[in-house]
Amino acid sequence: MSVPRRVLDERPRIASALEAKALIEAVLEALSALSHLVGEETELVRAGRLPEAMTREPRKTELAGIYMRGVEQVKLNAVSLARFVPEQVKRLKTAHLSFQTLIETNQIVLATARAVSESIVRDLAADANRPSRAAGYGPTATVGAGAFARPNSGPLMVSRRL
Numbered sequence: 001m002s003v004p005r006r007v008l009d010e011r012p013r014i015a016s017a018l019e020a021k022a023l024i025e026a027v028l029e030a031l032s033a034l035s036h037l038v039g040e041e042t043e044l045v046r047a048g049r050l051p052e053a054m055t056r057e058p059r060k061t062e063l064a065g066i067y068m069r070g071v072e073q074v075k076l077n078a079v080s081l082a083r084f085v086p087e088q089v090k091r092l093k094t095a096h097l098s099f100q101t102l103i104e105t106n107q108i109v110l111a112t113a114r115a116v117s118e119s120i121v122r123d124l125a126a127d128a129n130r131p132s133r134a135a136g137y138g139p140t141a142t143v144g145a146g147a148f149a150r151p152n153s154g155p156l157m158v159s160r161r162l
Helices: 005-009 017-046 050-054 057-076 078-084 086-129
Strands: none
Touching: 017 050, 017 057, 017 078, 017 086, 057 078, 078 086
């Protein structure tokens, strides 16, 4: 999606309804592109396709910057925008609220992925640090069933590509 950067890179004062509409449309377009990308990222993380999700990061950062510059312009021109295009301002507020909901969902999915990966690493560390000798020797020896907790434990292999 192509975002009209020219409108958002400048810091004009809004003096007409046409300029007001152009600013709101540019911010909405940037928000739409950013929302689409965050939605894709959320679905990829949810599906466990983390490397593919990470490829979205540079574009997401770029779009977030464009959107934030647009929001700053909207704030600078709030009075003019409310006077010239009040319906467009309502549209922008509604879109922003929808984006906040999308971001909350994204954060929940990312937190879940982080918790799962931490749990996996913690379990692997516990398994790697568990004694591999038979429990039937030494001062705390137990004899009978279960005396050999982990006979023949082999090397541990961890995949770095999740």
